[in-house]
Structure formats: structure tokens, C-alpha cells
Amino acid sequence: MAEERTDLILDIKNLKVVYKTDMEVVEAVNNIDLKIGRGKTLGLVGETGAGKTTTALSILRLLPAVTGKVLEGEIHFDGQNLMEFDEHFMHAIRGNRISMVFQDPMTSLNPVLTVGDQIAEAISLHNDQLSKEEIDRKVEDTLSMVGILPKRKSDYPHQFSGGMKQRVIIAMALCCEPELLIADEPTTALDVTIQAQVLAMMRELRERLGMAMLMITHDLGIVAQTCDDVAVMYAGEIVEAGTVEDIFTGEHHHPYTVGLFNSIPNLDSRASRLKPIPGLVPDPTNLPKGCVFSPRCEHCTEICRQQRPETVTHGTHSLRCHLFAEKKEGGAAHE
Amino acid sequence: MENTTNTAAAVDNSEFSFKRASQAKEIWRRFRKSKGALIGLILLLIIVGVLLFAPLFISYDAAIESDFANVLAKPSKEHIFGMDGYGHDIFARIIYGGRTSLTIALIATVTSCLFGSALGAIAGYFGGWVDSLIMRSLDIFMSVPDILFTMAVVVALGANAVNLIIALTLAYFSNYVRLVRSQVLTLSEQDYVEAARAGGSGNARIILKHIIPNAIGVIIVNVTLNVAKIIIYESTLSFLNLGMPPPQPEWGMMLSEAREFMRPAPHLLIFPAAAIVLCACSVNLVGDGLRDALDPHLKS
Ligand SMILES: Nc1ncnc2c1ncn2[C@@H]1O[C@H](COP(=O)(O)OP(=O)(O)OP(=O)(O)O)[C@@H](O)[C@H]1O
Ligand code: SF4
Ligand SMILES: [Mg+2]
Numbered sequence: 001m002a003e004e005r006t007d008l009i010l011d012i013k014n015l016k017v018v019y020k021t022d023m024e025v026v027e028a029v030n031n032i033d034l035k036i037g038r039g040k041t042l043g044l045v046g047e048t049g050a051g052k053t054t055t056a057l058s059i060l061r062l063l064p065a066v067t068g069k070v071l072e073g074e075i076h077f078d079g080q081n082l083m084e085f086d087e088h089f090m091h092a093i094r095g096n097r098i099s100m101v102f103q104d105p106m107t108s109l110n111p112v113l114t115v116g117d118q119i120a121e122a123i124s125l126h127n128d129q130l131s132k133e134e135i136d137r138k139v140e141d142t143l144s145m146v147g148i149l150p151k152r153k154s155d156y157p158h159q160f161s162g163g164m165k166q167r168v169i170i171a172m173a174l175c176c177e178p179e180l181l182i183a184d185e186p187t188t189a190l191d192v193t194i195q196a197q198v199l200a201m202m203r204e205l206r207e208r209l210g211m212a213m214l215m216i217t218h219d220l221g222i223v224a225q226t227c228d229d230v231a232v233m234y235a236g237e238i239v240e241a242g243t244v245e246d247i248f249t250g251e252h253h254h255p256y257t258v259g260l261f262n263s264i265p266n267l268d269s270r271a272s273r274l275k276p277i278p279g280l281v282p283d284p285t286n287l288p289k290g291c292v293f294s295p296r297c298e299h300c301t302e303i304c305r306q307q308r309p310e311t312v313t314h315g316t317h318s319l320r321c322h323l324f325a326e327k328k329e330g331g332a333a334h335e
Numbered sequence: 336m337e338n339t340t341n342t343a344a345a346v347d348n349s350e351f352s353f354k355r356a357s358q359a360k361e362i363w364r365r366f367r368k369s370k371g372a373l374i375g376l377i378l379l380l381i382i383v384g385v386l387l388f389a390p391l392f393i394s395y396d397a398a399i400e401s402d403f404a405n406v407l408a409k410p411s412k413e414h415i416f417g418m419d420g421y422g423h424d425i426f427a428r429i430i431y432g433g434r435t436s437l438t439i440a441l442i443a444t445v446t447s448c449l450f451g452s453a454l455g456a457i458a459g460y461f462g463g464w465v466d467s468l469i470m471r472s473l474d475i476f477m478s479v480p481d482i483l484f485t486m487a488v489v490v491a492l493g494a495n496a497v498n499l500i501i502a503l504t505l506a507y508f509s510n511y512v513r514l515v516r517s518q519v520l521t522l523s524e525q526d527y528v529e530a531a532r533a534g535g536s537g538n539a540r541i542i543l544k545h546i547i548p549n550a551i552g553v554i555i556v557n558v559t560l561n562v563a564k565i566i567i568y569e570s571t572l573s574f575l576n577l578g579m580p581p582p583q584p585e586w587g588m589m590l591s592e593a594r595e596f597m598r599p600a601p602h603l604l605i606f607p608a609a610a611i612v613l614c615a616c617s618v619n620l621v622g623d624g625l626r627d628a629l630d631p632h633l634k635s
Contacts (some may be wrong), residue, residue, distance in 0.1 A: 022528060060533055062529070062532055062533060066462070066463065090535075091535045091536075091537055092535065093535070094532070094533055094535035095533065095534030095535035095536075096535055099533070099534070100530075100533040102526055102529065102530055104526055104534075106529045107525060107526040107527065108526045108527050108529075109527055109530075110527045110545050110548070110549070111527075111549070112548045112549055113544070113548065120543060121536075122534050125534065125536060125540075126535060169530070172530075172534065173534075180395075313496050321490075
């Protein structure tokens with residue numbers, strides 16, 4: 001935390017975000033830290049309502065103007081704290097150096113503009129020196145990059161299938177060759193075979209463009225296939241983070257992560273039944289006093305209910321649970 | 336081909352041509368399905384054609400020069416709609432009156448649409464106190480009956496074409512404020528607007544590129560329906576002697592003058608009344624057809 005690390009493209013420190021409405025205050029993100037190395041992909045995993053999208057929108061400073069507020073924290077992008085810049089500066093960042101792909105391809109394209117026009121718009125927005133012909137050529141290049149015939153640029157979104165729409169959206173996000181791509185559940189709305197195609201394409205483009213990625217998902221399979229690092233988010237907190245190896249093959253895990261793995265089908269243990277995590281995600285307007293996972297945790301003890309655990313880091317692996325508070329070995333017995 | 340007819344159907348909307356061929360074709364295909372809409376369109380084209388080419392077959396003089404020998408003459412070969420109480424040719428007065436009335440109505444439609452839409456877009460997009468300020472002022476404005484307000488404007492400023500347009504604009508812009516505001520409120524929640532913002536677009540660009548093009552269909556339909564209302568409203572004003580100064584012919588004023596001779600010479604009343612009804616009906620039919628033709632697209 002002492003000085004800036006130049007190997008990081010994104011460094012989120014102690015970010016706290018709330019939504020303030022007339023009736024209530026939703027504590028959506030609670031003092032999280034996230035780091036993404038240049039060219040690396042971080043998977044952000046968690047149940048619905050964990051605060052994943054909120055984190056993503058905070059990076060682009062696109063939280064709803066009236067209700068969304070960043071209360072604490074810094075977001076360093078390429079060494080600059082984004083929280084200190086004005087809207088004008090952010091216009092130059094968005095879509096140019098940081099792009100975002102949204103969850104639903106069906107509604108993320110403007111129905112009355114051709115896809116070519118929409119890509120051209122995204123290009124010309126950040127390249128005002130380009131001539132019409134150059135932009136046109138770039139539109140065609142961008143379309144072929146995502147495997148769509150360039151001649152389809154004059155088609156409207158409704159003439160494309162869901163998978164192709166998502167390709168177009170990814171094309172728009174990548175046309176200015178951003179250093180960081182935020183993908184918010186980019187394939188949840190697609191069926192499985194198309195999902196695999198789109199993910200393979202994203203991986204390939206990531207290698208080609210050398211960009212970093214924040215892959216938001218609740219699918220651990222996607223994490224295993226695409227990510228270098230993983231952060232597990234629960235009720236606005238990062239409860240466990242580390243490299244893919246740490247999370248998938250490491251010895252010690254946060255009880256919530258264990259629950260996540262138990263609740264997905266596993267080919268190796270086909271016979272054993274899925275074990276969903278009992279209970280519900282806590283109400284973000286009224287979070288538990290101690291550990292946020294304590295109401296659902298089978299290892300819960302008195303201290304868990306009273307005191308919020310600190311994050312304990314060993315090498316690349318960090319955990320936020322009382323089981324691992326003193327020494328990492330302390331928790332092993334419980335596993 | 337489809338494009339040109341559709342442009343004519345929208346009467347006053349050159350923006351319509353921005354829709355690409357495929358979409359325009361699709362809209363035209365649905366528009367054509369409705370008999371009423373087609374009849375309205377044909378009537379409207381005839382009316383516009385007659386008014387446009389009128390100077391070729393009848394001179395303006397016939398409308399304003401008195402022929403006292405023929406006062407109140409019944410329709411005949413020379414004067415197909417007959418003569419009025421001042422010995423003016425009624426056909427000529429309807430043609431030239433229509434030219435003025437329709438031009439004023441069209442301009443007032445466009446100005447009220449532009450003014451109202453701009454205010455509505457600002458209120459809807461920025462929300463907060465801007466929205467409150469615009470909408471509360473509008474409430475105050477709308478608490479005064481339209482006709483009273485318009486009369487006050489014309490009386491205060493004097494009766495001429497420009498002031499009539501101002502008065503009609505003020506009477507009609509509030510519809511568009513509400514309409515466009517509600518459109519903008521729904522459209523700015525759309526994912527593609529969020530995506531555009533994430534792509535670095537600013538407010539002006541989002542409004543121009545994403546919100547207006549998606550709201551334009553609904554606005555066009557409203558414009559068409561409003562043209563008919565404004566034609567009638569304009570006639571009402573001229574009926575109350577608040578229209579263009581005489582001897583300039585106008586449909587409403589012709590009705591007003593015809594009252595004196597209602598029994599001996601009903602043709603004085605029938606022809607201008609028929610002109611107003613015909614015009615308003617055909618525009619309404621086209622507007623209805625357009626609304627149905629655009630609707631399925633808007634829902635998707
Ligand atoms: N505009 C808003 N106003 C108030 N509360 C909000 C708003 N947006 C999100 N929230 C709340 O903030 C919390 C975090 O939401 P967020 O959208 O970040 O979750 P998420 O992890 O992206 O979930 P999902 O997987 O469903 O997309 C949720 O409890 C949600 O109800
Ligand atoms: S701190 Fe306690 S309640 Fe929370 S996850 Fe760890 S063991 Fe469970
Ligand atoms: Mg989300």
C-alpha cells in the first residue's frame with residue numbers, strides 16, 4: 001500500500017459504495033481492495049446482489065447520479081486516481097482506455113441504428129482525426145475481428161442473433177484497443193455453445209490486444225477457463241482472493257468459497273448431491289454486525305457474530321475469516 | 336418511391352427520411368394495410384396538390400376583389416362554389432385561405448414540436464430541479480385555458496401571421512413537453528444508453544444519437560394528429576376575428592362572415608366548413624394509420 005505499483009493497471013483501495021434512497025441506505029460495496037496486473041484477467045465471482053456490477057460502475061464513475069455514492073476509497077488506473085478527475089476526463093477514458101461489456105446483448109444495442117453506425121460512433125468518439133473512409137475501414141476490420149462478415153455492417157441489431165449481438169458489443173468495446181475491459185457477465189444471456197464461442201473469442205482477443213480484463217461472473221467454470229486471479233465477493237466484501245490455483249487447488253478456503261464450489265455440478269464426484277449454501281444473502285440495508293457470512297456459516301462461533309474478521313494474506317492468497325485469523329494453519333482443522 | 340410517399344404522409348417531417356429504406360418499406364407496408372389511412376393519404380395529396388398549383392388556374396384577385404353584380408350568387412359554371420356577401424369568388428377564397436391556414440398550421444406545428452420537445456428532453460434527461468422547474472412552470476401555464484391564452488396573445492401582439500404562429504405554438508407546445516419527457520425517461524433507462532455512456536458519450540451525443548432517434552416515431556405520430564387540431568384551432572381564431580387581417584381570406588373567417596347569410600345563401604357556410612372537415616379528417620386518418628404502422632416497431 002505504500003507506493004504505487006507500476007505493474008498494476010487497476011488498483012482499487014478500500015472502496016466503499018452505498019445507494020442512498022429516501023427510505024434506506026444500501027451498503028452495496030464495503031471497503032474492498034482489488035488489484036489487476038497489466039494484461040492479467042481478474043475474475044470477480046459472487047452471488048446476485050454481491051455488489052459486482054456496482055464495483056464495475058464505480059471504476060467507470062457511472063453510478064446512478066442521484067442515489068449512488070462512493071463514500072471512501074481510491075481507484076487507481078494506470079497510476080492515476082480516477083476519483084480525482086472530472087467528468088470531462090472520464091469521457092476520454094470510457095470506451096477508449098477502459099471499456100465495458102454489459103450483461104444483456106439483446107438490449108445493449110440501439111435498435112434504430114445499424115451496427116456499422118454504432119461501431120463507427122464508438123470509433124469516431126475517440127479518434128476525431130480519422131476520415132470517413134478510415135473509420136469505415138476500421139468498422140469493417142473490427143467486425144471481421146469478432147468473426148462477423150464486414151458487409152453486415154449495414155444491418156440493424158434485430159437482424160442479428162444473440163451471440164452475434166454480443167460479438168458486435170464486444171467489437172464496439174474493443175475498437176479503441178482499451179487497456180482494461182470490464183465484462184459484466186458477458187455470456188449469461190447466451191446459450192451454452194454460444195457462450196463457449198464468445199469466451200474463446202474474448203480470450204483470443206485479449207491475447208492479441210494484450211489488455212487486462214475484469215471478468216464478472218457467477219460461473220466458476222468461466223473463471224477456471226479465462227482468469228489469472230480470482231476475487232470472491234459476498235455481501236459487498238471480498239471474502240477470498242488469490243490466483244486461480246489458490247482458489248481452485250489451494251488448501252484453505254473461506255467457508256463461502258467452499259459453499260460455492262459445493263453448489264455447482266462436478267464431473268469428478270457425479271454421485272454426490274449438490275449442496276447449496278443454506279440461508280439467504282443478507283439484506284444489504286441491514287448487514288450483520290460481525291462476519292457478513294456468519295448467519296449462513298457452519299463454522300460460525302461467537303467471535304464471528306461479534307467482530308468483523310480482518311483480511312489475512314499469505315503470499316498471493318488472502319482470506320477474510322476468523323478461522324484463519326491468527327495463523328493460516330489454524331483453520332485447516334475445520335476443513 | 337416508398338420514401339417519397341411516406342414523407343408526404345408525415346406532411347411536415349423531413350426527419351422521417353432518416354429512417355433507412357428497409358424500415359421505411361416495412362412501415363409503408365403496414366400503413367398500406369389500413370384503408371382509412373390510404374384514403375386519408377390520397378385526399379391529403381389531392382388537397383396539397385390543389386393548393387400548391389392553385390395559382391395556375393385561379394388568380395388571387397378573384398379572392399379579394401369584389402364583384403358587386405354577383406353578390407351571394409349561387410354556384411355556377413364561372414364560380415363553381417358561388418360568390419360571398421362581398422362578391423368574392425368562394426372557390427378562390429377557399430384555395431387561398433387554405434394556403435394561408437395550412438401554412439400557418441404547419442409552421443406552428445413544427446415550432447411547437449421543436450420548442451416543446453426540447454423542453455421535454457431537457458426535463459426528462461437531467462431530472463432533479465431542472466425537471467421540477469420546467470414541469471411546475473408548465474402546470475401554471477396549463478392552468479390557463481388555451482383559447483383564452485391564445486386570444487390574449489393575439490390581442491396583445493396584434494393579428495398577423497407571425498403572432499398567430501406564436502399564439503398557436505404556445506397553445507400546443509405543452510403536449511410535446513409531456514410526451515417527450517416521458518419518452519426520454521423510459522429511453523434513458525435503456526441498456527444501450529448506459530452502454531453509450533460507458534463508451535464515453537456525453538449528454539448531448541446521447542440525446543441526439545440514441546434518445547431522439549428512438550422517440551421520433553411517437554413524436555411524428557403526435558405531430559400528424561396535432562396538425563389537424565391546429566387547423567381547427569386556427570379556424571376558430573379567425574372565426575373570432577383573431578386571424579389574419581382582412582381582406583386576406585381564411586376558412587374560419589369565411590364561416591364567421593357566412594353566418595349573416597346562413598338562410599338565403601347556405602353555400603357560403605357549406606364550402607369552407609367542408610374544406611375544414613376534409614382537411615382535418617384526412618390528416619387525422621393519416622396520423623392514425625401512421626400510429627398503427629409505427630406501433631409494432633416501437634414495442635420491439
Ligand atoms: N440503483 C440502485 N439503487 C439502490 N440499490 C441498488 C441499485 N443498484 C443496485 N442496488 C443494490 O446494491 C446491491 C448490489 O447490487 P449489484 O448490482 O452491484 O449486484 P451484482 O453483484 O452485480 O448482482 P447481479 O449478479 O445480480 O448482477 C444489491 O443489493 C442491489 O439491490
Ligand atoms: S468468520 Fe466465522 S462466520 Fe465468517 S466465514 Fe469465517 S468462520 Fe464463518
Ligand atoms: Mg450485476
